[in-house]
Amino acid sequence: MKVGDAMNGEVRTALVSDPVSLAMQIMLGARVSGLPVVDDQGGLIGILTEGDLIRRSEVGTERRRPRWLEWVLGPRRLAQEYVGTHSRRVGDLMSREVLTVEESAPLGDAVALLERHHIKRVPVTRDGRLVGILSRADLMRVFLAALPKEAADGVASDADIQQHIHQEMLRHPWITRSAVQVNVARGAVDLDGVVTNEAMRQALRVLVENVPGVVCVTDKLTTVDATTAYM
Numbered sequence: 650m651k652v653g654d655a656m657n658g659e660v661r662t663a664l665v666s667d668p669v670s671l672a673m674q675i676m677l678g679a680r681v682s683g684l685p686v687v688d689d690q691g692g693l694i695g696i697l698t699e700g701d702l703i704r705r706s707e708v709g710t711e712r713r714r715p716r717w718l719e720w721v722l723g724p725r726r727l728a729q730e731y732v733g734t735h736s737r738r739v740g741d742l743m744s745r746e747v748l749t750v751e752e753s754a755p756l757g758d759a760v761a762l763l764e765r766h767h768i769k770r771v772p773v774t775r776d777g778r779l780v781g782i783l784s785r786a787d788l789m790r791v792f793l794a795a796l797p798k799e800a801a802d803g804v805a806s807d808a809d810i811q812q813h814i815h816q817e818m819l820r821h822p823w824i825t826r827s828a829v830q831v832n833v834a835r836g837a838v839d840l841d842g843v844v845t846n847e848a849m850r851q852a853l854r855v856l857v858e859n860v861p862g863v864v865c866v867t868d869k870l871t872t873v874d875a876t877t878a879y880m
Contacts, residue, residue, distance in 0.1 A: 652759050653752040655791040656773045656781035662687050663697055665740040672697055672739050685772045685779055686743045693772055693779045695743035702742065706734045749774045750783065756791070759783050805862030807833040813860045814838070821856070823849060829870070831857075836864035843871050 663672040663684045672684055676699070686695040704711050711734035719727060732741050748766060750759045752775045762771055763785065770784035805813075811833045818824045818831075829842040838857050844850050850870050857866050 650756040650791070651752070652750050652754045652756055652773055652783055653781070655756055655759075655787050656752070656783045657787055658781045660685060660772075660779065660782045662779070663739050663743075664689070665694060665738075665743070667739045669702070669737045669739055669742060673702065681770075681784075683770055685747075685782065686739055687779060691778065693747060693749070693774065693777075695740070695745045696747050696772065697739055697743040701733070701744065704730075704734050710734075747772060751775070752780055756788075760788065805836075807835065810836065810838070810860060810862045813862075814857055817856055817860065818853075821852075823852065829853065836862055837867065838863055838865070839867045839869060841869040843873050845873060847872060 661675050661679045661681065661684060663675060663686050665686055665688055676682065676684055683696055683698040685693055686697055688694050712730060714722075736742060748762060748768065749772045750762055752773050759771060763769070770782055772779055773781040773783055811831055814831050814833075815826075818826050818829070825843075825845070829840065829844070832839040832841070840853060840857065844853065850868065850872060853870070854866055854868060857863055
């Protein structure tokens with residue numbers, strides 16, 4: 650799946666020349682915690698987030714430090730902080746280093762970007778132009794749409810369920826297939842046999858629960874630590 654398949658193409662933006670109060674109103678009205686910032690030609694030049702707006706002189710949340718620390722920080726740092734807490738222009742408060750992802754990139758690349766930088770959304774571009782935004786909420790919508798639907802002709806047979814489970818187990822090298830027995834009766838699955846750790850037990854349960862037609866899973870597995878089994 651590509652980023653363009655999951656992104657939201659209706660992007661709320663702010664202009665670099667907009668007042669901060671307008672950007673705040675847009676964010677509150679759209680229930681988003683960040684806005685891409687564009688120039689008069691629509692080029693992406695920054696992003697404004699809630700984190701850029703929490704230190705404000707109007708409500709007394711600007712940083713307050715002892716005099717000696719202000720001396721250590723120096724006038725340049727203090728002047729920069731003054732702009733951040735007092736300016737009412739979006740262009741002064743936004744972050745200019747914007748992470749983006751191409752519309753044609755694999756969706757997994759965008760997820761890795763969100764994870765690596767601990768961010769909630771990323772602007773999507775096409776040839777350098779803003780065309781959408783991908784948020785964690787968009788990923789949830791894609792996940793829901795991708796969930797398997799029940800077959801139109803009714804519940805799968807026990808034989809079909811058992812075959813599907815065996816096929817899935819063969820796909821994963823962490824499963825010792827010969828040590829696990831699977832029995833299916835009216836969609837109810839019994840797992841019996843031996844696993845070498847608790848993570849494998851939980852993964853097997855999840856694997857079986859995801860097979861269409863399974864109504865419940867009974868775990869009869871025994872966990873045997875492979876490091877002590879032959880001691």
